[in-house]
Amino acid sequence: MRTVAQAVARVLADAGVEHGFTVPGESFLGLLDAFADTPELTLVSTRHESGAAFMAEACGKLRGVPAVAMASRGPGATNLSIGVHTARQDGTPMVVLLGQVPSTKLGRDSFQEVDLAAMYAPLATSATQPATAAEVPGAVAEALAQATGPRPGPAVVAVPSDFWDEPFPGTLPAPARLAAPEPDVAEIAERLGAARSPVVITGARDPDGHRELVATAEALGLAIYTGFRRQDAFPEDHPQFAGHLGLSVPEAQLKALEDADVVLTVGMRLDEVTSQGFRFPLPEQEHLELPPSALAELRAKTPPRQRDWSVAHEAVREFTTPPEFGPGAALHPTEVVRALRRLAPRDAVVTNDAGNFSGFAHRYWCFTEPRTQLGPCNGAMGYAVPAAVAAQLLEPGRAVIAMVGDGGALMTGQEIETAVRHRAPIVVVVFQNGLYGTIALHQVKSGRPMSAVDIGAVDFAGWARSLGAAGRTVETREQLEPAIRAALAEQRPCVLDVRTDPDVLTADARLGDFLET
Template sequence: MSDSPTSAAALLVDCLIAQGCERIFTVPGESFLAVLDALVERPQIDLVTCRQEGGAAFMAAADGALTGRPGIAFVTRGPGATNASIGVHVAHQDSQPMILFVGDVARPMQGREGFQEIDFPAFFAPIAKWAARIDDPQRIPELVARAYAVAISGRPGPVVLALPEDMLAEAVPASLAPRPMVLRPAQAVCPDALAALRDLIADAASPVAIIGGAGWNAKARHYFQQFAERIGLPVATAFRRQDAIAPDSPVYAGNLGYGPNPKLVERIRNADLILAVGARLGEATTEGYTLPSPDHPGQVLVHVHPDPEELGRVYRTDLALCCSPDEFAECAALWDTGAIIPFGAGAEAHREWLEWATPRPSGAALDLASCVAAMREALPADTILCNGAGNFAGWWHRYWRYSAYPGQLAPTCGAMGYGLPAAVAAALRFPERCVVALAGDGDFLMNGQELATAAQHGANLLVVVVDNGAYGTIRMHQEREYPGRVSATTLSNPDFAALARAFGGWSARAETTEAFIAALTEAKDRPGIRLIHAVTDLEHIAASGATISGLRSRPG
């Protein structure tokens, strides 16, 4: 191997290639020009130019969720990094692998509060698995490999590496080779723990499973579904993890989170055994740590999670298994279940979910339940749905069938503006699949500029903007807590259809269900950007049937 020097930036890019990186999302900055220059000669990596660092970081987080390998973003120091921090927060709370590289001030400038200087290891420490600075270019292979290992091991999550500008331009020996690809370690299941679990299930009268989360993948979905169906175990999915099991599984009981089926809530409250696999049992999934409660009196909790620090951290756990969800699911699927009498509750729970998840028209001019039903008829079963935060998503969470894996990109941390960037990442990752971005009017304008990224990079995606002229979720809470006293939640919106046309897309405005269905029929087979501006009535504020008038009349 030649000993002629190369730049640290070129070495960094070669290390990314060695780790399997094939796409980078970025907003360019002068602090990492050397990296951008190195990428010119390395066509193995597709460089996606984004319009705001928050959008770039959302795309990287979504790409990590789709592939199970770290999504990669490059941003500049100061404003670029702080903008990108929202994507790091999503990757952290959603347990998704991601690496954010931040161009930093030159090493002689550090500690002087130079131009746009931030102490990035300190800034990102609370929301990243690991945050560090690479000051020595000869350690690039070591630290990049470590970043991948940290991001994908245990509970997956984000890593942040700061790159001093002068370090990137420094020469390093060409003999300094990238390290081989880091693979996710398989975490074996303890046979004794499996035997104990089998006994607990055999003794249970009304068990239920809550699945989806850290380390969940297609293998986990396949084998856990086999296991649950063999014993008739009702299976609920954690908040915004609805693709963790096929919706047509005869034991699928529905999803937890905001606005769940009341019958599913009662089933979990009455369960004598709860088997949580992959799920953190966070606030949204558990209705504020009440379903179950951290001490869950009268209930046995078995928690399967790939990170030992998560087990027993919030919940008293009767049996903790630290292992990969897919390894656990495969072992469970191969069990000799002779001692377990199959439960009839799985089929009963599935019937209850089917009844709850059947769209029923509300009488609104543009009825979102009927719109979801129309989308189910018109779009392929393997469609990927991407949404940010807001009540608008409740109709799809309740009525859509998340049939494929991966099939759902939705931030469990409730970040607005996620849906469109996530859809861009999904459309680039799976160009053969239908990708839908769902957004509320407030949600969409958080990152609507990424339509430019979709157009520039040829992404095919359908965008549905649900416009009720308000920050609807906040208005719902406002009407509940302070009836009739509207403050700061009313929105004056642009013509979203015209905005899509400005980006070169096709669009339509729909104020009735019939107009929405007609627009969907025309849009579904078109290429490129297609946007339906769905104008709804604020009075109908949630998929659960909540209305503004109903909230106002509700007792305090």
């Protein structure tokens, strides 16, 4: 007879789940056994629960199918929470399975006890704790349904440790499909057909949606904006691309959106950054929503039309054209991103961390292919390295490049050891400027002294070698391209410790400009 844990593993496998990420804990030993015994499931042991959660989140972004993040009660579950919050704000499908204290000790402030369902309720799409062992497989099936529902996200199930090894004699439950409201495509087609200057904001990541959106934009004459850190949803070199709605977007790039009479969002919610602080859509603009799966029908029902978006695209081109750098200047982050873009394959997966340095990747990479960008929409530091490990495990034939600041690298860079263990040849580019640049910028812009933002000098290349990876230090532009070529050719993980100009905070701001005033 199956145990509860074996039933859960089978429910997950039958739903198409492929990976589970965890730091092993004693409160879910039966589940670890069941994962190891289920051929369709791959269990990855990570070095920290935050790394496990970020890996599961990255898998969900790349595949559209949830992966599983697992952690033990109390400390492990709280460590895991940062990646769960990331999945919530990004709308990424994820299943979270947490070990809990034994059922006989619940509610007694037992060793490592936390009310996990209550703790995760505001962070997740759903959070439950079954009252009996027999309820656990059904709760996991429901979590799968919630994770992949109309608004995808993380679904959490906390399970008392003694439930996993209990027998499960019942029929295996299957996840229900939660139906989203059916869009009135004919009505949307009529509104678009009558519109003067309609624009689209998209975050659809899958290749089919990407192709359909390009075809729809070209047939109906639509300008396309991409949501925050969803730049791979539409080719940025396309003449109808109007911009990435990220941080610090210039007004010239927002003009087409400001002048639009109809705003159509496809495959995403309008989060705070994408909506530019909830500025868009404007009160006078009509806001329509459509799933990517309905684009072909929309195209068929809307009269074809051509519109000239050259002014909007020219604003993008001007914004993303890098400046010239004179000889002798310190290595600039823009140069690093542009060199990586020149030398990396067109379909390379880029994972970016949070921090000021990420603005250079957003501005100068030029994303053209679907599912090539993984970044945390909630601004969580420490995302890039674990996400790169997950991407390489899922797509072993593709180049995967993690861009991370020295602060983020010191948070979860230990997952390089996970990459070494799993022979995942990621390239990790550490932009080392010795500073928490985002916080320093906030401090100096508001007239405050800089405090608590210094990061000590670290030999990241030597650190990488101590973990079994390759490591190279880059201090000059002459060293940059040879180091990138060598890193891309490595058959093992490689870290490039790139020493960038500490005076450069963003593409448009230098620290010295504020300190002199």
